[in-house]
Structure formats: structure tokens, C-alpha cells
Amino acid sequence: MKASDVKSMTQDExxxxxxxxxxxxxxxxxxxxxxxxxxxxxxxxxxxxxARIKTIARQKASAAQG
Structure with a gap:
């Protein structure tokens, strides 16, 4: 799984x-x-x-807050 694939996913996915x-x-x-x-x-x-999914999920969550 590539990081670009993970970045295109929604939070539920x-x-x-x-x-x-x-x-x-x-x-x-x-x-x-x-x-x-x-x-x-x-x-x-x-x-x-x-680890990749957790990292990107955390980045998306912090971007949504800030």
C-alpha cells in the first residue's frame, strides 16, 4: 500500500x-x-x-482541527 493511496481515503475508510x-x-x-x-x-x-495509516489519519485529524 502506497502513501498516496492512503491519502486519498476518507477517515471512515x-x-x-x-x-x-x-x-x-x-x-x-x-x-x-x-x-x-x-x-x-x-x-x-x-x-x-x-503505521502509515495511523500517521496519515493523525495528519488529517490535525488538519481538520487547525
Missing amino acids: LTTELAKLKKEQFNLRFQRATGQLENTSRFKEVRRDI
Whole structure:
């Protein structure tokens, strides 16, 4: 997911996408613990996507206030 894609999303879409990614991260954690995780790089991608969404959501919220 690119930052430009995230910037074009609305606040509701960001919230939905964040919830979806957190659920995926939870599932990946369980797969890693049980030894079923095949694509280990996906864990890093999901973590970075979560950070990217949180950052842009925060920027939008502060821009709306100020």
C-alpha cells in the first residue's frame, strides 16, 4: 500500500482498513507462533501499513482541527 493511496481515503475508510490490517497482524502472529507462517515478509509489510495509516489519519485529524 502506497502513501498516496492512503491519502486519498476518507477517515471512515482509514478506520476500516486499520481494523482489517490489525486483524491480519493478529492472524500472522498466530501463524508465526505455530510455525505455519510461510511469507515472513508479510508481517513487516502489515506493520508498516498500520503505521502509515495511523500517521496519515493523525495528519488529517490535525488538519481538520487547525
